[in-house]
Amino acid sequence: MFPILCCRSLAGKGHLSVNVPLLWRKACNSHVPAPPARFNHWVQVRRAREAGTQPTGHRHTKSLDRAREQCYSLTMRLELKTRKDGRVGVVEVHGHLIMMHGPELHDTVTKLVSEGCNRLLVDMSGATYVDSFGIGQMVACHKTVHAINGHIRFSGLTPKVLAVVKMCGLPAVLEIDLDPEVSLAKLLAS
DSSP states (O other): OHHHHHHHHHHTTTTGSSHHHHHHHHHHTTTSOOHHHHHHHHHHHHHHHHTSSSOOTTTTHHHHHHHHHHHHHHHSEEEEEEEEEEEEEEEEEEEEEEEEOHHHHHHHHHHHHTTTOOOOEEEEEEEEEHHHHHHHHHHHHHHHHHTTTOOOEEEOOOOHHHHHHHHTTTTTTSESSSSSHHHHEEEEEO
């Protein structure tokens, strides 16, 4: 255990640019075997990542980054479906309403408003996660629709999303229903 700590403390002080096995033997009284050759490689990878560059000679970095991007695109996707139900525009939200997707929800609502819909239902029964940016999108949609004297209701929030919305105090500002059919009936009646 001591040789690893010893070598890491030397690496943190910038002394690793010289011969690692030689430093290792000097620091550990030369009776401890030298670190594996790949130790030097991982130090280079760590330093390159801290500097924001691509490590030299590391063939797996690009494939790992590609795999990470694919994982994010599959697990953190956002899908918005729009339809008109009578006089009401309906936006169905599926996936994660997060910063990574930008203002897609607000853009969709703005598009429906520009097409003449002044009553909107945002069905969030398919929304699995909402971060602070998503909460901001909900408030922006509310402000956009109320600027034209319209009505917008959010419905079908999952318990996880509803907990975040309640934590932010939004039920006092937004019109929220648990059932999309109830929201649709209220919008058609108004």
